[in-house]
Amino acid sequence: xxxxxxxxxxxxxxxxxxxxxxxxxxxxxxxxxxxxxxxxxxxxxxxxxxxxxxxxxxxxxxxxxxxxxxxxxxxxxxxxxxxxxxxxxxxxxxxxxxxxxxxxxxxxxxxxxxxxxxxxxxxxxxxxxxxxxxxxxxxxxxxxxxxxxxxxxxxxxxxxxxxxxxxxxxxxxxxxxxxxxxxxxxxxxxxxxxxxxxxxxxxxxxxxxxxxxxxxxxxxxxxxxxxxxxxxxxxxxxxxxxxxxxxxxxxxxxxxxxxxxxxxxxxxxxxxxxxxxxxxxxxxxxxxxxxxxxxxxxxxxxxxxxxxxxxxxxxxxxxxxxxxxxxxxxxxxxxxxxxxxxxxxxxxxxxxxxxxxxxxxxxxxxxxxxxxxxxxxxxxxxxxxxxxxx
Numbered sequence: 001x002x003x004x005x006x007x008x009x010x011x012x013x014x015x016x017x018x019x020x021x022x023x024x025x026x027x028x029x030x031x032x033x034x035x036x037x038x039x040x041x042x043x044x045x046x047x048x049x050x051x052x053x054x055x056x057x058x059x060x061x062x063x064x065x066x067x068x069x070x071x072x073x074x075x076x077x078x079x080x081x082x083x084x085x086x087x088x089x090x091x092x093x094x095x096x097x098x099x100x101x102x103x104x105x106x107x108x109x110x111x112x113x114x115x116x117x118x119x120x121x122x123x124x125x126x127x128x129x130x131x132x133x134x135x136x137x138x139x140x141x142x143x144x145x146x147x148x149x150x151x152x153x154x155x156x157x158x159x160x161x162x163x164x165x166x167x168x169x170x171x172x173x174x175x176x177x178x179x180x181x182x183x184x185x186x187x188x189x190x191x192x193x194x195x196x197x198x199x200x201x202x203x204x205x206x207x208x209x210x211x212x213x214x215x216x217x218x219x220x221x222x223x224x225x226x227x228x229x230x231x232x233x234x235x236x237x238x239x240x241x242x243x244x245x246x247x248x249x250x251x252x253x254x255x256x257x258x259x260x261x262x263x264x265x266x267x268x269x270x271x272x273x274x275x276x277x278x279x280x281x282x283x284x285x286x287x288x289x290x291x292x293x294x295x296x297x298x299x300x301x302x303x304x305x306x307x308x309x310x311x312x313x314x315x316x317x318x319x320x321x322x323x324x325x326x327x328x329x330x331x332x333x334x335x336x337x338x339x340x341x342x343x344x345x346x347x348x349x350x351x352x353x354x355x356x357x358x359x360x361x362x363x364x365x366x367x368x369x370x371x372x373x374x375x376x377x378x379x380x381x382x383x384x385x386x387x388x389x390x
Contacts, residue, residue, distance in 0.1 A: 013061030018115025021075035029111035050081040067092040067118025071127030092123040128255035151214040182211035236346035241306035253296035254347040271296040
């Protein structure tokens with residue numbers, strides 16, 4: 001038997017690249033169309049390094065695909081550079097734990113693993129755009145989230161000082177609401193006297209002024225975030241129980257690339273609302289997914305709680321499912337799935353034949369106007385919410 005090896009011209013070869021990204025350097029690997037390793041090279045994580053990396057990959061042939069680890073962190077700049085050059089970029093998770101245990105762990109091995117995950121389509125997720133309105137919202141939400149967390153921490157520190165401070169301070173401030181407490185602490189004028197009391201009051205005043213500063217910062221950030229969210233997704237804000245902060249978190253989770261969300265089920269999986277089978281014996285049930293984007297899952301929760309308290313159809317639904325024996329946690333799980341379905345068309349642009357915003361609770365899917373329909377749980381393998389989840 002004779003085997004003839006045909007040498008392909010480098011310019012005609014389709015090259016797949018894989019990149020393991022870091023803060024200072026990126027390690028790239030190149031594969032030929034058959035998956036053979038052509039080379040591994042290290043490049044600086046700078047615009048000049050991005051250009052050299054692309055030129056190096058192009059020296060082996062036509063670069064058609066690049067799998068990059070960390071497109072949401074260290075690889076964000078490189079992903080933008082390659083996308084601007086017309087190269088398809090896919091987001092690659094870190095290599096499998098069993099592979100790392102069997103083959104070892106190094107930057108070249110991670111780069112090769114990224115390329116081999118992208119080439120057969122095992123890694124096919126599109127990276128977030130990070131170049132549009134949603135990226136601007138994300139940047140502002142980072143500052144808002146930290147400011148809000150620091151405000152809560154500051155108020156807790158003030159309450160702790162009051163609890164452990166002199167008795168007259170405990171009697172004066174113990175029952176104040178958070179906003180009233182911060183406002184009163186900010187205008188304290190301590191007078192020298194008892195060393196402990198005087199310095200405790202000085203500390204409380206500085207904590208109160210810090211809360212006032214953070215309040216101003218949060219207000220300024222809201223003035224920037226609200227117009228962006230309103231312009232980007234007015235339909236999302238029109239839904240019951242959705243505020244600007246919740247809408248911003250959902251938009252950040254969806255990202256700028258509509259292609260990341262191939263279906264409503266994929267969006268539900270991303271939000272960690274796609275139910276997971278939790279059946280045993282004669283009991284058939286489902287539970288919430290503990291994975292997914294936790295910020296998106298947290299954004300859906302206040303929508304559900306708001307509707308459970310003041311939305312008549314949802315309240316009727318809760319009453320009906322409670323009589324059927326569902327626990328509050330299971331009812332919230334079902335409602336989060338409904339809300340994920342409802343907000344999906346407003347978060348990710350969909351084809352023209354997709355359902356319009358607000359059509360997730362259509363009349364033909366409801367047994368009556370009291371609320372969402374009752375889900376008859378089929379066997380786990382055919383559960384409708386699990387189909388199409390990627």
